[in-house]
Amino acid sequence: SQDEIKKTDGLDSQLEEMLLQESMSGIGMKLLVLSGKGGVGKSTVAAKLAVGLAGEGLKIGLLDIDLHGPSQPRLFGLEEHVLQGDENQLYPARVLPNLSLMSIGFLLPDQKDAVIWRGPRKHSMIRQFLSQVKWGKLDYLIVDSPPGTGDEPLSVAQMVGRPAGAVVVTTPQMLAVADVRRCLTFCRSVELPILGVVENMSGWTCPDCGREVAVFKQGGGEHLARENQLNFFGRIPLDLNIMLGGDQGRLHLSEDQTTRVAQSFQKMTRAVLDGFPNKKTRRSSMKIAVPLVQGELSQHFGHCDEFAISEVEQETGRIMNQSRLKPPGHEPGVLPRWLQEQGVKVIISGGMGQRAQELFTQAGIETVVGVSSGSTEELVTAYLQKTLQPGKNLCDH
Numbered sequence: 001s002q003d004e005i006k007k008t009d010g011l012d013s014q015l016e017e018m019l020l021q022e023s024m025s026g027i028g029m030k031l032l033v034l035s036g037k038g039g040v041g042k043s044t045v046a047a048k049l050a051v052g053l054a055g056e057g058l059k060i061g062l063l064d065i066d067l068h069g070p071s072q073p074r075l076f077g078l079e080e081h082v083l084q085g086d087e088n089q090l091y092p093a094r095v096l097p098n099l100s101l102m103s104i105g106f107l108l109p110d111q112k113d114a115v116i117w118r119g120p121r122k123h124s125m126i127r128q129f130l131s132q133v134k135w136g137k138l139d140y141l142i143v144d145s146p147p148g149t150g151d152e153p154l155s156v157a158q159m160v161g162r163p164a165g166a167v168v169v170t171t172p173q174m175l176a177v178a179d180v181r182r183c184l185t186f187c188r189s190v191e192l193p194i195l196g197v198v199e200n201m202s203g204w205t206c207p208d209c210g211r212e213v214a215v216f217k218q219g220g221g222e223h224l225a226r227e228n229q230l231n232f233f234g235r236i237p238l239d240l241n242i243m244l245g246g247d248q249g250r251l252h253l254s255e256d257q258t259t260r261v262a263q264s265f266q267k268m269t270r271a272v273l274d275g276f277p278n279k280k281t282r283r284s285s286m287k288i289a290v291p292l293v294q295g296e297l298s299q300h301f302g303h304c305d306e307f308a309i310s311e312v313e314q315e316t317g318r319i320m321n322q323s324r325l326k327p328p329g330h331e332p333g334v335l336p337r338w339l340q341e342q343g344v345k346v347i348i349s350g351g352m353g354q355r356a357q358e359l360f361t362q363a364g365i366e367t368v369v370g371v372s373s374g375s376t377e378e379l380v381t382a383y384l385q386k387t388l389q390p391g392k393n394l395c396d397h
């Protein structure tokens with residue numbers, strides 16, 4: 001009878017509610033990436049934020065629940081990924097060792113499809129999906145939410161639970177458009193704190209003449225943030241490589257960290273971490289590598305026989321632990337990649353060739369070159385106290 005169906009539905013939803021809470025219980029914070037409408041780069045920003053936070057050594061989950069076009073699998077080259085799990089539990093795909101992804105797209109026979117759940121069942125389908133995902137322990141869950149301010153983002157915002165905050169993505173010319181304002185009103189109505197606003201597709205630099213062109217104007221997001229007393233997380237320029245990187249499924253791979261667009265994403269990541277009300281989960285440690293030859297600082301980086309890796313607490317400068325690691329071969333590019341895999345952020349070295357320095361920079365590792373002597377502890381401490389004096393780069397290879 002209708003009554004019995006209602007009763008069973010009620011029980012199911014209670015059970016799901018419990019499962020949902022359990023599934024979300026190991027997550028430190030949820031960051032909902034929202035936009036007033038589609039096409040502003042919300043998914044791209046969510047993906048880069050997830051990769052950026054993972055690069056900070058945090059454990060990150062990325063949940064793609066954009067029902068209109070789940071695009072995260074494509075951005076990471078996981079369109080052919082076969083979902084692992086059974087009817088009660090679903091396991092996220094691994095993008096990086098500390099970044100896992102669950103996309104509603106993994107449930108679709110063809111990931112190019114839009115999800116066709118409709119009507120009131122949609123809410124319970126979303127809940128069922130969310131309750132089945134096994135995330136394990138996470139520092140942050142980044143949620144690529146459905147665009148707009150309708151029922152779908154509402155369901156998601158309510159179900160992911162708290163603590164949570166919103167990152168609102170807009171394009172610069174949307175200042176006059178009501179969409180973003182609706183998005184802010186939406187956040188307030190669901191009591192979701194707005195962490196800040198990102199202005200995407202903001203300006204384009206001509207590769208030929210270097211002149212910057214404000215394709216979609218500039219400053220709309222910043223103005224909106226100021227007007228509403230919100231944090232501004234910066235402008236992300238229009239950049240062909242971002243579009244291509246997404247199209248070719250390699251947004252998680254390391255890229256040249258010196259470009260304007262890479263730096264604007266770094267700035268956004270730092271701003272998200274800094275602006276966070278709960279800083280407990282913020283990573284405070286960092287790894288610094290020093291190449292050694294027979295236990296001494298190596299003057300010819302490529303000839304070192306081991307690396308001293310120091311893990312330091314950034315706020316206090318305390319060295320938390322130290323280890324010595326034997327590097328793999330010396331072919332160009334091998335060491336930067338290997339050190340990147342070890343989570344190293346800075347390398348302090350005697351001599352180092354120009355090419356090697358470039359490869360490190362591209363791997364997101366800062367190089368301090370031309371240091372003449374000192375024990376690992378002295379060098380690391382001096383680096384942290386900003387008193388390290390790099391001299392002449394003796395490597396002439």
Ligand code: ADP
Nearest residue numbers: 038039040041042043044201237238239243246
């Ligand atoms: P949304 O999730 O808001 O619909 P997407 O992240 O899917 O938007 O982005 C829409 C398109 O714009 C994609 O092709 C994406 O690669 C591209 N795009 C997003 N941000 C940028 C940017 N800063 N520069 C160049 N292309 C971008």
